[in-house]
Amino acid sequence: MLAALLERFGTPLTITEVEDPQIGTGEVLVDVLATCIPPYAAEVFSGARRYPLEPPVISGVGAIGRVVRTGPDATRLHPGDLVWCDATVRSRDDAAAPDITLQGWSSAGEGGLTLSRYFHDGPFAQRMRVPTENAVALGDVDLADVARWSALGILLVPYGGLLAADLQAGETVVVSGATGNFGSAGVAVALAMGAACVVCPGRNAAVLRDLESRFGKRIRTVTLTGDGEADRAAIQAAAPAAVDVVLDLLPPSAGTGPVRAAALTVRPYGRIVLMGGVGMLGGDDLALPYPWLMRNSVTVRGQWMYPRMANHQLIAMIRSGVLDLSHEAVTVFPLTAANEAVEHAAAHGLPFQRTVLAPSGDLAGEAQT
Template sequence: MKAAVLEAYREPLVVREVPDPKPGRNGVVVRVAANGICRSDWHGWSGDWPGLFELPHVLGHEMCGVIEEVGPEVRDLRPGMRVIVPFSGGDGSCPWCKTGMAHLCDDPITVGFTTWGGFAQYVAIEHADFNLVELPDAIDFVTGAGMGCRYMTAFHGLVDRARVGAGEWVAVHGCGGVGLSAVQIATALGANVVGIDIGADKLALAKQLGAVAVVDAGESNNPARSVREITGGGAHVSVDALGIEATCRNSIKSLRRRGRHLQIGITTGAAKGDLSVPIDTIVGKEIELLGSHGMPVTEFPAMLRMVAAGRLDPGKLVTRKVALEETSAVIAAMDDYDTLGFTVIDRF
């Protein structure tokens, strides 16, 4: 099969033939129909997570497609079924998986990182009965791809972790793919959303997706103060959708008393997982800090019902469709935050 292979960190991906994957006993092979290019791919390409996989490697973790082949122990899946591949999969047998929280699995399967991913014509998925979600016929592949990573991550964070309620103020710091997903989802939940970014195109898209106000963090010296003014004292929930110190601190400082900070963005290799946070603000305002990682398959029915009902539309975040050969250039452009919304590979 054809794949875009990471052979050296921060070098262009090499599109070449690699062996076709075979399904494991409880696994399937999926023909990839659409795969979104996510900032986590940029982290992987940049060498931020050297212990996670060996080179050469095939990235790509935000995909949907059609089941091509099933292993002998697969019960519920058949060739021809359309599926979403959530990146945060599990072994199906640990205490976390057994209580519906496979995204926190003791032995996680993170497709595109712990196994080869979807920058390829085919991908193998282990424990497939447990880890795959059927893609409803009404949802096209390009729309469905984002639900494998960024869109579901925003949904889980806002719904399950931050418990966003109707009428609350939600500030979203960083309007990249996951941030714009958060804008659309929080709006659908009935919240009033403020989008914050330094890119005028990103802020314009945030408004189209439902933000009632936007703050240009480049021109404003103090975006947190702007959010507190717009919201009459601070947001109820504030999201760091990027994972750099400025967005994390601004998010916490955007909150009202008892506000909830939702950390979705992960740090860059330079920060190595640590950011400085305003402790006295957290103490004095009784701020809650919430982390959020992926989404378990158990939460998919709720999200898919909202998509089917037209309340959520991940397709509105897709601004560009590319061929596999263009993947490398899209990832490199993320050095300068020079992508808008979701870019999805739809030709392999």
């Protein structure tokens, strides 16, 4: 099969023939139809993000695929089924605190790294092997919509954060990083979950206006100034009611200032969920005042990725129309143009811009808006 191989950090991907993956019990083999390339993929492949990814590796993170073959323990999946291949692979020998790897992408701790050495290769190939529980049935999906469906890999991340916050319909949410690729996805998901209002702080005025035009009156935008106290006050003033939830999705390049300004807007008994990359490349740590947290009974939680059931829930939300994929503007590249696709993703990282690799070739050349 053909694959785009990262042989070492800082070099272009090599388009080459490799052996087809073999599966055993507890595994599924899929043809990879579409995989959404995160805008920061170039930073991962250059080594700038310092991910614990071990080349040589077939990279990528999450995909839409078609089942080729299942292991003997699969009872519901069949060859030909369309599936979402969830990249979040968990170890099976500790249900209370499983190790996690993002197949073909990243991992956490020594256990996650060990797991990644088995489920090593991701979707930048014509075929990939995934754990059975990570092949989630999509049902009937028009082939023309498959590229848009690959945005699941982006949408699931903020959904995991909002589940961790126990977001309830009618609540007010602040999405820190709302003008970014993941943050804007968080805005869409929060609204789909029934948020009464989503406050969107950011520096890019054009993107803030775009969010307002897409989602209407349930969006309130705030242009950040860099003055922490002024920004905090502006976010609180923009919210039509007390802020129930703050979700942070800012990238490693951001400082702690805007995170802190957003966090300090939450009401007593409110919830703060941290999912971004702030501090991963060094810099100041996030300092929240102990007395304020304690006396206001504020919950602060870190969240990496999402629970397994989130896959089924978000798929159901999309199929029902509650979460609308029509916002997704997709540009599709063939596997042979993987390096060009990575460059395109880096240059097109605004909200709802998706760069998709189509390793099987069926979707290449299509543009969807």
